[in-house]
Amino acid sequence: MSDLLIIGHRGAPAAAPENTLPSFLLAAQTGAQMVELDVHLSKDGKVVVIHDEMLNRTTSGTGPVMARTLASLKRLDAGTAFSPQFAGTKIPSLEEVFTSLPRRIGLNIELKTNIVNYPGLEAKVLSIVNRHRAQQRVIVSSFNWSSLNTLHRLEPQLRLGLLFNRLQPDLWAQASLLNAFSLHPALACTSSQLIWQSHSWGYRVFPWVVNNPAQVVELKTAGVDGVITDCPQAILQAME
Ligand code: G3P
Ligand code: CA
Numbered sequence: 665m666s667d668l669l670i671i672g673h674r675g676a677p678a679a680a681p682e683n684t685l686p687s688f689l690l691a692a693q694t695g696a697q698m699v700e701l702d703v704h705l706s707k708d709g710k711v712v713v714i715h716d717e718m719l720n721r722t723t724s725g726t727g728p729v730m731a732r733t734l735a736s737l738k739r740l741d742a743g744t745a746f747s748p749q750f751a752g753t754k755i756p757s758l759e760e761v762f763t764s765l766p767r768r769i770g771l772n773i774e775l776k777t778n779i780v781n782y783p784g785l786e787a788k789v790l791s792i793v794n795r796h797r798a799q800q801r802v803i804v805s806s807f808n809w810s811s812l813n814t815l816h817r818l819e820p821q822l823r824l825g826l827l828f829n830r831l832q833p834d835l836w837a838q839a840s841l842l843n844a845f846s847l848h849p850a851l852a853c854t855s856s857q858l859i860w861q862s863h864s865w866g867y868r869v870f871p872w873v874v875n876n877p878a879q880v881v882e883l884k885t886a887g888v889d890g891v892i893t894d895c896p897q898a899i900l901q902a903m904e
Pocket of ligand 1: 702774805827
């Protein structure tokens with residue numbers, strides 16, 4: 665199974681608070697080759713890593729992420745909602761993720777532009793990736809394919825992944841326009857036909873979220889190139 669890319673969804677969120685440095689580091693230590701993370705813009709235009717548009721579910725704060733500066737976001741606790749053991753854990757910036765993770769770990773950066781419009785997020789993410797000379801270890805994905813198009817125009821070589829949770833008629837046309845690197849279907853719309861068709865166009869397939877080791881084996885047999893999972897450690901142990 666070693667050729668299957670194991671991507672920690674928001675890090676290792678079964679064992680540590682999602683989208684935080686402890687979660688990403690744990691995923692990396694336990695053998696994930698890549699971590700997936702979600703990005704938004706703070707009020708002062710910094711790229712910050714958190715899943716929801718609102719702070720309420722995962723942090724000690726309330727209200728929209730975009731209503732606070734990075735300094736204000738840094739005063740919040742992003743660990744206790746998961747477990748008091750992680751009290752004091754902070755919301756990371758994308759910059760910090762790059763400086764904290766070993767270079768061998770890939771990053772799947774999801775642009776969360778499908779609910780809130782964050783003008784300039786695409787260019788800022790590209791600038792951070794380039795500053796860290798990280799194009800070869802990054803895939804940028806989004807449910808908002810216009811955002812991917814913005815990025816493609818800025819940097820045609822950047823590896824892009826189309827996220828979707830239902831099969832859309834324009835999938836193949838859009839993937840071609842964006843010169844997509846990969847397709848990221850929800851598990852429910854992942855089929856042998858989709859995998860075969862994707863490969864015939866040269867796209868990798870990374871379904872999400874796959875937490876059952878038996879399902880990983882089935883998907884591997886069907887030809888997927890990797891899986892996005894909440895529990896990279898358990899999946900890797902089961903594969904051994
Ligand atoms: O990248 C796959 C997955 O992360 C997309 O859904 O809601 O977990 O960001 P969500
Ligand atoms: Ca995500």
